[in-house]
Amino acid sequence: MTTHAPAVAAHDLIKTYPGGVRALDGMGITVSAGTVFGLLGPNGAGKSTTVKILTTLARPDSGSASVAGHDALRHPDRVRRAIGVVAQKSGADPVATGRENLILQGRLYGVRGAALGKRADELLDRFDLTEAAGRMVKTYSGGMQRRLDVALGLMHRPEVLFLDEPTTGLDPEARSAMWEEISRLAGDEGLTILLTTHYLEEADRLAERIAIVDRGRVVAEGTPDELKGELRGDAVHVELREAPDAVDAGLLATALGEFAGVREVTVVGRRLSARADDGPAAVPHVLTVLEQQGASVASVTVARPSLDDVYLRYAGRRFSEAEADGASGPRLAPVTADATGGAR
CATH class of the missing domain: 3.40.50.300 (P-loop containing nucleotide triphosphate hydrolases)
Known part of the structure; x- marks a missing residue:
């Protein structure tokens, strides 16, 4: 050969x-x-x-x-x-x-x-x-x-x-x-x-x-x-009205990560993102959990996986956030939770 x-x-x-x-x-x-x-x-x-x-x-x-x-x-x-x-x-x-x-x-x-x-x-x-x-x-x-x-x-x-x-x-x-x-x-x-x-x-x-x-x-x-195929299911993106502090962001990520079918929860600033087996079905639960945690929601979107979602998974932030940071400057540390709800 x-x-x-x-x-x-x-x-x-x-x-x-x-x-x-x-x-x-x-x-x-x-x-x-x-x-x-x-x-x-x-x-x-x-x-x-x-x-x-x-x-x-x-x-x-x-x-x-x-x-x-x-x-x-x-x-x-x-x-x-x-x-x-x-x-x-x-x-x-x-x-x-x-x-x-x-x-x-x-x-x-x-x-x-x-x-x-x-x-x-x-x-x-x-x-x-x-x-x-x-x-x-x-x-x-x-x-x-x-x-x-x-x-x-x-x-x-x-x-x-x-x-x-x-x-x-x-x-x-x-x-x-x-x-x-x-x-x-x-x-x-x-x-x-x-x-x-x-x-x-x-x-x-x-x-x-x-x-x-x-x-x-x-x-x-x-x-x-x-x-994109590595990211099973749908991407759920939530824009919060206010950015939670590190403790509250951890609580949000943990609470959402405990829900079956929702994983890879990431909170960076006012943006919360998660993977869901069934995005539309997960949205009501996501909104309920955020309300219980005292987080005010500005908007919610559900979409198929994109390269931006791939970037988020591997770089820990959205592409637009990396652009704003200039890729080498200081940035907000992401708070994530795995499928078992453990914040990290």
Whole structure:
């Protein structure tokens, strides 16, 4: 049986910035060739630092990394020839035309002659930029600039394409159009895509496998369906009118955890979440227990498992809370209770 080496592999990456900020704390991922792999996490979780190391723009304090079969620390030049990178900020020259940017990119990677112009025209057509090819990039809309950025990353036909937050700052329409482009890219023979994002829907829609990142390490990994499938039943989310103190939060978690069919009760600030075998049937009991405990309820929702629920299980907080914390700052400690009602 033939064993194929991974397109991207990182093991035990540690990276600390001045001031003692630990950006990566044992980060590790393995990406199979020809797949779309998503690094999902809030801003500050360590996704961009991981990409910088894998694309040879930074070195870790310790750990190992390889891309397209090349050691990223020992042979960075080989890695650079094998990858395309679309950074968070556009790398296009704003006062050059779209086509001029592509031609320059191709020349930097050694593309010459008729193949250079042909490849530029192919990408302009593919990303619906042919009519704007002769315009300066500074006249492009945000969506057009982002499509050009991806085209630049593909100019030399890389083996691995890194997309670092590719839709940040785009309006909903432009983001949807970019998702379609990335989905089409995933069908390119042999192309591996490593996508970083803090949009739950983006990761769910585009990535074949996802690594959920929190505080510089992977806390969960699998396909979107696998990760959501681990959460049996329904998610019950309660918004309280006031945040309980630690003692009261523990009492709420314990009381709800004693009810059959309700588990994984978590209280963070004013938000209470739980898993239930039958969400709608559990809601009246949840409301009764909260009333008995003196907790005032603002709203209740029942939903099928989402990646946000997966993040809550493994990171101990909701994605929006992690975003607000900046992933590395202080946060409210969650109070949880297991199926037997033991608060912890």
